[in-house]
Amino acid sequence: MGKLLNEKGQVYRNEIAWEIFSDSIKKLQPSGIFILTDENINKHCLPYFLKRNNFEIVPQIITIPAGEIHKNINTCLKVWETLSEKGADKNSLIINLGGGVITDLGGFVASTFMRGLPFINIPTSLLAMVDASVGGKNGIDLGHVKNQIGVINLPEMVILDTEFLNTLPAEHLTSGLAEMLKHGIIHSKEYWERVKNIDVSKKLEFEALIWDSIEIKKEIVTKDPLEKNLRKTLNYGHTLGHAIESYFLEHPQRKTLLHGEAVAAGIVLASYISVETYGFTKESLQDVSKTIFKYFPKQSFEKNDIEAIINLLVFDKKNRNGQVLFVLMEDIGHHRTDCIVSNELIYSAFDYYKNF
Amino acid sequence: MGKLLNEKGQVYRNEIAWEIFSDSIKKLQPSGIFILTDENINKHCLPYFLKRNNFEIVPQIITIPAGEIHKNINTCLKVWETLSEKGADKNSLIINLGGGVITDLGGFVASTFMRGLPFINIPTSLLAMVDASVGGKNGIDLGHVKNQIGVINLPEMVILDTEFLNTLPAEHLTSGLAEMLKHGIIHSKEYWERVKNIDVSKKLEFEALIWDSIEIKKEIVTKDPLEKNLRKTLNYGHTLGHAIESYFLEHPQRKTLLHGEAVAAGIVLASYISVETYGFTKESLQDVSKTIFKYFPKQSFEKNDIEAIINLLVFDKKNRNGQVLFVLMEDIGHHRTDCIVSNELIYSAFDYYKNF
Structure with a gap:
């Protein structure tokens, strides 16, 4: 797999972000692209995201149920198994498109699958933009204890588009x-x-x-x-x-x-x-x-x-x-x-x- | 918590290893010590280990069932929950005492609990000594696929005592x-x-x-x-x-x-x-x-x-x-x-x- 020129974890904004995103995927040449979303994102954000970007390989969508209550190890297990079934390998790229639950859980899943796949975070909520997008913390809840399990690992980049905020309740x-x-x-x-x-x-x-x-x-x-x-x-x-x-x-x-x-x-x-x-x-x-x-x-x-x-x-x-x-x-x-x-x-x- | 003087992941051997181990724990001053073992280790290696070392705080033993078949996310979940119940915090130290399953799974559990606790590996099998002890790879199996989930993260140190080999079938x-x-x-x-x-x-x-x-x-x-x-x-x-x-x-x-x-x-x-x-x-x-x-x-x-x-x-x-x-x-x-x-x-x- 190719390398990104940029330093890991950089946050890019609006128009220029999509250009860098597109260039980076061309440079990375991933063997597969997996987009992690939830049911709400599928409806409100995914169409805009797919319209904005042309992919050389067809991305595969992995959808989890929406809500903090699903930010647990069972959801991780299902996503890991889906990645395995869909043939993800060390050169696959994960794109976490969603709010804090998606970027937290998706970052953890990517950081641990085959001991670490590259991932890009695209936060769609204000909370995920101003909080989860920076610093590389990811994780899931253990029982009702918040973020008890996780690692610190930076995404390849963070794409911020305030257009997504219009979709938020x-x-x-x-x-x-x-x-x-x-x-x-x-x-x-x-x-x-x-x-x-x-x-x-x-x-x-x-x-x-x-x-x-x-x-x-x-x-x-x-x-x-x-x-x-x-x-x-x-x-x-x-x-x-x-x-x-x-x-x-x-x-x-x-x-x-x-x-x-x-x-x-x-x-x-x-x-x-x-x-x-x-x-x-x-x-x-x-x-x-x-x-x-x-x-x-x-x-x-x-x-x-x-x-x-x-x-x-x-x-x-x-x-x-x-x-x-x-x-x-x-x-x-x-x-x-x-x-x-x-x-x-x-x-x-x-x-x-x-x-x- | 204090810091070890040594570079992470160093391997120490036999007599001198136990001295460095003991000194390091004094320096680390962990808030709690948790020893991860399995049923066989409890019988054959733990008594020797406890006899060799004096701890200022009483270590808590967490025992998992022996065998590769238990190197999975369910076992991790149980160990995470046990750590949580027993009050492990960011300043707790995990000691993985056992073969490759213990050092692999224990390294993963420690690397992900509260986004990473310090851990020390004490391999007791020849396989774990010559293979799992070096390089920081840890992980668990996903279904029957070996080591599919894990991270790369070095232990604070690795203690090698060939005395343990006498306990091996x-x-x-x-x-x-x-x-x-x-x-x-x-x-x-x-x-x-x-x-x-x-x-x-x-x-x-x-x-x-x-x-x-x-x-x-x-x-x-x-x-x-x-x-x-x-x-x-x-x-x-x-x-x-x-x-x-x-x-x-x-x-x-x-x-x-x-x-x-x-x-x-x-x-x-x-x-x-x-x-x-x-x-x-x-x-x-x-x-x-x-x-x-x-x-x-x-x-x-x-x-x-x-x-x-x-x-x-x-x-x-x-x-x-x-x-x-x-x-x-x-x-x-x-x-x-x-x-x-x-x-x-x-x-x-x-x-x-x-x-x-």
Whole structure:
């Protein structure tokens, strides 16, 4: 198989991206092309993708059911078996076309099939664009524990086309905003001020914010690819956010939360805890909370919910020696990692959330 | 967690190995130690291992059923779940104590749990010592296709203690010889002459051959870690060997072959094909065949077996565009990679094997 000239993991945008994509496939000369999608993508994004690109060999489509609940080892097993049946070899190329579930699971499947096939990510959701597209993290859930199994491995490239965002239901678009708001809080007041007043109907402004969000994440993962320190800041709001998401996933009577919806709640909670521990100002907390509740509905948490959510914290990947370690903020743009937080304080944070 | 001073993947031997092992654990200061073993290892090797080492924290033992048939995703899932239940975190250390199934599966489990925990391999079989211990390949079988799922990722270190070989049943010791003989054929006449007359009862001589075998493999994988060319030579005898092993695995009425037994047959077949295609001499073929049959019993292959084995070749990881690519030899120490071989010639090779 040929080699790409580009450095792995590069993100390309809109028009130029498709040209580079097309050139790269010609250079790679894969023995087979396999496009991983889900049922929704098949309907809403695949036709546009296929119309935009001419392939010398006919790509084979592998479709998995949509939704976080399918981001597990059983789905991987089915995709591995399908690749095997369809004759994928070490020179085959995988294209992951879809939201975060597709790029996460597809990246893992590609990284492990025959000990690693090349893959290209084409995120179609805002969340996947601003979060999953950068940094090479992939993976699947283990039971209800999020992203417990995976590897870090960069795609050959990432193709970003904001055209896909027009296919998203409104709540999915908002879900991606949570990560952009997080990038604002951990990065700088300047970006926070811009992103908190985001108006998705102003296409050019919105796109500029997306690119900047990606640049912020890229800068962080380049400085600390193995998450020794700085990269942990990307988990701001995620310690409780992931636990909330897991809790809702394992209770079918609750509406499944989108990742961004869970993270949005996690951001408010972590910001409250930051006030109580590291001097994050009450004004900033007010600002963050108001912004979050402008975009995200409030979730209801009863005492027994909170208890169960706290119990789920033990599975957080940042933990050490059984201690849950949070990322907290001293100020917008100034973080603290490896912070120990008492359960009492977590309960108070939920109180604050409820009463805001 | 602390860092090891050593370069990853280093192999240490006997006495000094245990000192380095012990020092390294002190430096690593893992939050938990998890030893992956199987039922046989628990009985024959674990007591010696635990007696040799004092741990500051009590290691937890995770035992899987013994045998290649369990080298699959279900076993991984159980081990991942056990790690999760027992509170493993990113600072936990996995120790894979066992034969090739344990180091292959354990390496994969460790490389993917929380996107990668550090692990140490302690191979207890000759096969795992001379083959699986070097190069960082790990993985599991997909259905009956060998090593179809996995990654390349080096352990923190490899601890080799030939004391473990005393615990091996005779046929398991012989199984490891196949890889050493292969190293002889692909490396040089000098090593081939030494290894073909191996006498496992002469401890020092035997050990010297093991270290040299490891050095040969190490030299190859260092020059070509990603198997672009030279590393493919390590697959000598494995294209048909793996297919034979898979075939026997999926036919429960046939005795399951040990990896080395299947590779031994594969070596004779590949050597015959090398004579017919690239001028490997008949004398060398005679020499290789006599040596193999000195250690390994002849297997019986009927026409329908051979047909099925040829059909399994499509899953070989060296294939490209649906073509099966062999490694063949021009002479001992002189290889050719990416060789296309006709089915007719494969049938003739099985004829030669049968009539030798």
